[in-house]
Amino acid sequence: MEGKSIVISAPSGAGKTTIVNFVLDKIHNIEFSVSACNRRQRPGEIDGKNYHFLSTADFQKKINKGLFLEWEEVYQNQYYGTLISSVSTVWEKGKHIIFDLDVKGGLNIKNKFLDNCISIFIMPPSVEDLKSRLLKRGTEDDNSLKCRIQKFEEEINYKDQFDFVIVNDNLELACDEVLNLITNFLNKS
Ligand code: ADP
Numbered sequence: 105m106e107g108k109s110i111v112i113s114a115p116s117g118a119g120k121t122t123i124v125n126f127v128l129d130k131i132h133n134i135e136f137s138v139s140a141c142n143r144r145q146r147p148g149e150i151d152g153k154n155y156h157f158l159s160t161a162d163f164q165k166k167i168n169k170g171l172f173l174e175w176e177e178v179y180q181n182q183y184y185g186t187l188i189s190s191v192s193t194v195w196e197k198g199k200h201i202i203f204d205l206d207v208k209g210g211l212n213i214k215n216k217f218l219d220n221c222i223s224i225f226i227m228p229p230s231v232e233d234l235k236s237r238l239l240k241r242g243t244e245d246d247n248s249l250k251c252r253i254q255k256f257e258e259e260i261n262y263k264d265q266f267d268f269v270i271v272n273d274n275l276e277l278a279c280d281e282v283l284n285l286i287t288n289f290l291n292k293s
């Protein structure tokens with residue numbers, strides 16, 4: 105049986121991983137959708153938990169075999185995608201699934217699952233905050249930082265197509281707001 109889908113989209117650095125982890129800690133019948141990607145693994149990331157880290161050739165092979173529910177070239181030469189098998193594994197356990205996707209992937213999933221899906225866009229308070237969070241996280245080199253800031257300008261144009269927009273200024277408040285939205289959505293028949 106298909107469970108419900110929760111889509112969280114946000115510019116990189118807006119705080120979605122932090123918020124998703126908070127939600128996963130509070131609601132136990134949700135599981136994270138582990139995406140595949142071809143970017144390098146950051147220190148502290150675990151293959152199979154944060155992402156399935158693939159070579160570009162392996163990623164291409166999976167595209168050709170039709171194994172993705174959706175995939176995007178989120179940054180130049182950087183591919184990210186949701187494997188059909190990752191989603192069915194979660195649903196077979198009788199759980200709901202939470203996706204961390206770029207705006208296009210997020211809206212694709214929403215269009216597939218419609219009322220069985222809630223889509224939430226997380227906004228940073230400003231581009232300056234986004235930059236300082238990415239710098240503080242210390243995971244991006246200059247080029248990667250530049251790509252992410254550029255992408256932000258493009259991504260915010262999509263925000264009104266999401267069911268809800270949450271500004272992550274105060275982290276505690278943003279976590280509670282997202283948790284409430286998801287709890288209400290899951291309780292709705
Ligand atoms: P994303 O998954 O969207 O790329 P992260 O969850 O990794 O973003 O957050 C980026 C950085 O910003 C992390 O170091 C995180 O601790 C920090 N952060 C998240 N939310 C806030 C906030 N409201 N205020 C200040 N820093 C934040």
Ligand code: 5GP
Nearest residue numbers: 116139175176178184185186204205206209
């Ligand atoms: P990061 O490299 O910072 O982990 O993620 C970069 C961007 O890729 C983020 O916007 C994230 O939401 C997005 N992303 C991660 N996994 C997927 C996926 O499976 N599909 C799509 N379309 N985007 C993804």
